Amino acid sequence: MLKWLAACFFIGSSIFSTAQIQLEADPFAAAFFSQNITQEELKEHLTKIASPEFEGRETGSEGQEKAGRYIIKSLRQAGIEKAPQLRDYHQTLAFTILDWQHLGLRVDSSSFKHMRDFLALKEQNQNLPELQASEVIFMGYGIDDANYSDYLKADVVGKVIMIYLGEPLNEDSISYVTGTQKLSRWSSSLDLKLEAAKRHKARAVLIVDPQIKKRFSANRSRELGPSMFLKAVPAPTTPNHVFISTKVAKQIIGDQEVAFMNNLTEIREKGQGRPLPIQSQVIINQHLTRSLLYSKNIIGYLPGMDSTLQDEVIILSAHYDHLGKRGNSIFHGADDNGSGTTAVLEIMATLAEAKKEGLGPKRSVACIFFTGEEKGLLGSKYYAEHPVIPLSQTVADVNVDMIGRTDEAHQQNPNYIYVIGSNRLSTELHQINEAVNASFTHLDLDYTYNAKDDPNKFYYRSDHYNFAKHGIPSIFYFSGVHKDYHRPSDIPEKILYNKYETVAKLIFHTVWELANRSRRIIVDVKDDTNYNR
Template sequence: MLRFLLPPIFVASAAAAQQAGPPAVASPTSGRSVGRGAQPDLSAVASAKADTIPDAVVAIARSTPAAELRRQLFALAAPGMEGRRMATRGDSAAARYVATRFTELRLAPPSHRGYYQPISARRRTRTATLTLGSHSYAFGEGWILHPRSDSMQLRNVAIVYAGADSAFGFMNRLPDLHEKAVLLPGAAFRSGRFEAIARIEKTLRDRGAVAVLWTDNLVTRILGRRQANAFLPEYENSLDEVPAGFPEIGVVPGQMSALLAGESSLSVDSVGTISGPQSLETFTLQSTLSLEVKSAYTTETAPNVLGVLRGTDPDASCIVVTAHRDHDGLNGKTLYPGAVDNASGTVALIQLANMMQQAARAGHRPRRTIVFASVTGEERGLLGSSWYVSQPVMPLEKTRAVLNIDMLGRVDSFYKNRRADSNYTYVLVEDSAGVGLMNEVRAANAAFNALHLDDRYTRPPYYQRALRGSDHYPFFRKKIPFVCFSTGFNEDYHQPTDTPGKINYVLLTQQTQLIFLTLWNMANSEGR
């Protein structure tokens, strides 16, 4: 699952909230639900729909081979796959592995080029310099920038100190802000008050400000994580929706202390709290700010792997099943195998295709065509799924819904530490078209197994992380309904310790069974 699409402060705050644990959850509803009011009882609907799944199809689900899932997962997470980073020989090897399985299963290639859909991505190398007063700092040297703009230049910009009021009571007394930067309280960034920050920044932009400056020891923690991930390449990302040209510059408290050295009325502690006789006042600092950002690009290619199972109704819409196969690759000689993220989803996708072909041979070919998409570049910014959405093999207007699989077979930190029952899956559904996706999930779960369907990721502060963090998001932006299955974040997330030996293959099998029957319902329900 993608780490880098959201602002780093959002990811840090969401991770902290996860450790705290959510409130008690109810069963998912048919679509996004963030409230805690009474939920509609859909059990009767689900039971009725479960009765429409043919016995032969349920029998295919019951026969899901845990040993085969294990064998394939060990193969995809093996050292020879080199961690499957996009545009490396490891990802190419994994793509060939998936294409070979599609060939064995006799899925139809979507075009004359076979199973491969080449994507192009622009790899970015960035240089930047921040100057605060008389001190200059290279990119990443004690400061962070969001959004990570391609190019930017600010020269000798005056800095308006807004005051240390984290409730933003200073807004009515700010001076002229034209072509100036505004120093905001860091506590708002630390506490994750992003909606409030966005409102304040819009007002500042409207009043002519060109940047926001803030300080907190959170910047130190973010820089530590970035240093650990410095081996990972960065790519141009069309999904970053933060307005360009209005940077948020976060600096470590030490740099802010140097900036304020000439301000006898202000000082900053090691946490980043600014204090002093004038700490609640608003005024222009003596020092100025300069920022220069430059980027260079190279183009890289990598393949999505697509296989098609034709349905019985040529006029019906299609279903797209996605699971990214890429991960973080090698850091020197250190392997990031990505067993949960997302070799698990990849083997589940292969098994879904296998079971659907078994159903077809048994006389139960699905009504809708199904596109099985092993996409690349998810970890680098949803690149493969974004490419598919821009160049679909079936028209988007004929795509009824997307089923996305991202991380199965491991109990996450919440369930491991706080819940005895680990027979669960997180379900995120967005069904603005009202095609009944949640009913289809419930009906599949009612057929047998009865996993706990946890709706945690429909709730703040988790919703945005889950919505924007995986391959369903480019489809969602095109108003295509989706359902995503996941088991959440465990302690080995994006670590070299995410190994196939730690997978719970019983849980992986149960989740794959549920997803198969959900796919069956999605591919055979009424409607277009």
């Protein structure tokens, strides 16, 4: 305590500034304890978190399990408790993993590539190691409706069929299904077409998509590797299906192009579909595995010191998973998100030290190290749906994801941090962050990615999102994407430790102020964000 009192004489004069909001937390205590956050300790933790020992921390891997044990050990050593509602420092999640072991499409002598010529979605298909067919039946639009049917006089039992998306229209854009210019559900629901194929016992469906590149873009991140889901994903009962490009369709049609075009013309002019058998050697390989995987959200808890405020909780979050290994290459994930993980450990240790001195936060602070962020924010999604601390008691989420580098736009000025989401729900949260920065850390706060029309959609891409969608004020600290992002070269040696320390201190000051204000921050912004993306 004497050390802290003495230090107050040396740090008081430079920490006051004019801001839109009055800071309430003891500025001398804040400035003193923030000195515990040092480059040296950040580097020590980060070097361990991003070490080869943890093998890139892939969700559910042994390397991630080791990283989790290291985080828990560090929390214990710092005096951070487990959450009262838990038996240990973790919340266990079960994932369903879907992965293509072999995925291929061959037409006659031509082989085609997934995500270049065709697309098959894992959760929408069954395991089909190999299907060979010497005939493909073109079935128009694959519609089987009382007003229009492509299945009249069709025998497709056990067959591979090929269909178009949408529905047939006459020259006046009148639908043959609805009899008006209004399209039917057959245009918007692929499930209807797959159910029709199932009723007629087709074995597989090839769907011609003239705009398949858009479909590639929309599904690229989840289809280039194993897909992970928080729930059981039963095998579908409808036939396997593959979206194919017009290039693949032309290869299937081959020298029957005239008959094919005549068939399409008859459908569009007369509203009469009829099956067209096409002789073509097609081999479809869809060897799909389904497995169960377990992983953990790591949760620590520091009870507040004010008996009237300690039931209100600040969440300090970072994801600790990364991309694991690809062959012999380890994706170390030093910045993504070893930097956030380590910063949270240091901030929690600093808060615990303040509490030991009798000056700890009034409100409780929980730290959560999320799993499955790289798989689609799955750890935070699960937590928000199964909260350890009731969401009604959660004041705010302060989320840390990649804070140790600079991006191309700031090569000449690393003294910055992107701030995302701070004003989406609470004016006070935004003003507090601005005020503590003006008083203590003096970083350039860049709000570029906070714009609602940000094409990168970073607001939707880290774990704070799953708190914000439940109406909890959230702030996301981020230093931007760099050339080592999602590469094995994202290593501790490339972290800018001067900048890293300053950003970690800014986050500490924001948490400190949130935890010590006399009144909980309020939600006072009408949020028009689309959370059903």
